[in-house]
Amino acid sequence: MRPTLPHWSGTLAAKAAAFITVMCCALAALLGVLVHVQVTNQTVGQARDQALQRLTQATERYEAGDSLKRGAGVDPPGLPRPLRNLAVGGDRGTMVSDFQGRPTMWAAGPADGDRALAVAVDYSQQARTIQGLDRAILWSSGLAIGATLLVGAVAVTRVTRRLHTTARVARRISAGDLDARVNDPRTDPRTKDAARPQDEVAAVAAALDSMASSLQGKLLAEQRFTADVAHELRTPLTGLHAAAELLPPSRPTELVRDRVAALRTLTEDLLEISRLDTGRERLELDTELLGPLAQRVVRGAGRDTEVRVVRDVAVETDRRRLERVLGNLVANAHKHGRGPVVLSVDGPVVTVRDHGDGFPEYLLAHGPQRFRTEGGAKGHGLGLTIALGQAEVLGARLEFGNAPEGGAVAALRLAAE
16 A cells, blocks of 8 residues: 655745755755865874874974983884784884773884884874764754755745635636636736746736636627627517518418527526526525425426425525526426436525436536537536526535436535524
8 A cells, every 4th residue: 555645745935945955955964074084184184193193293202312202102002904914014103992991092103023112192182173063063954954944844835825826816717716816926018027927827927817818808708799689689589570470370370489499588588597697687585495486496497397305494595586597497308318207306506307318517617608519419408507607696506417227316505594
């Protein structure tokens, strides 16, 4: 089983902090090693020179037959064996080792026979100097890493905060709030500081604001066009309807009246959608029992629809709009599905189900789309679009799905009292 990383580990701030930490640690380690090696070589070199100088003096006294000073002797105790073997072989050398519990720098050279002349120099001070240097390197590296992390965290947090703001605005736009804008101060001409350059985040924010403005303009133009067309069609259709009523009874007259009625219904639907798009709809709230309301909707539809009331509740809603939503769902089930069509009331949830082929994939993924058809199939017109818009006005949630055993299911979730 693969280990699961925490959610925050995937954020930009966490990745930036990890990168800064690794780079600071690597840089501190590199500088620490370089300083340690340089100072150690210098300290050891000075101690070696001092030991060799004393060895030279001790050799002169030994060859002159004088007594050796303290710290010098022939095969003294504590002399490291490798250094003694080197000296017996005729060479001079130095070596650091512990002698009597203290660091000692040894220097040895050949004496007469198979013996070695050696001197011992106390190396404790130099060892303490190197240890103190190592501790200073560790402390300074820790402080430098901490300060760098703090400064980096502040800088990265400012960037990620602006990115989160941009993402939040993008989500609002995708949810339909086209008035949402980032308004980054680096791009706003009213507050833009000429001395502060525009960075990549500001460029993304400016592009998002520009895209939202363009989408809003196109959507408003489309809404105005729809409303204008519907209004322009309304007057001639009214006259056409009056003229059709004056025609003598006949089969052609019935066809004309039917097509005129269809055009009037389409025009009214377009006007209703334009009102929903502009947000001009206002609720007229009242308390209604869902069971009797569902019965009225089915009777008004004039279709063979079964009503099942599992649990009846009272809701505060706009009766006319709720009946419009349920009526459109029932009409859509009969028009695009197959019977039996069942309208169920279970508490504040009203479900309309048919036993046809179900909703198409695009509708389940993106919701109702006006007049869309796919693969030569018959489209869903404006009924579901109006139902979804009126449900949003009611503060309800309209969900579309397909039953496992087949058939389309539309569920309207209302707020119960």
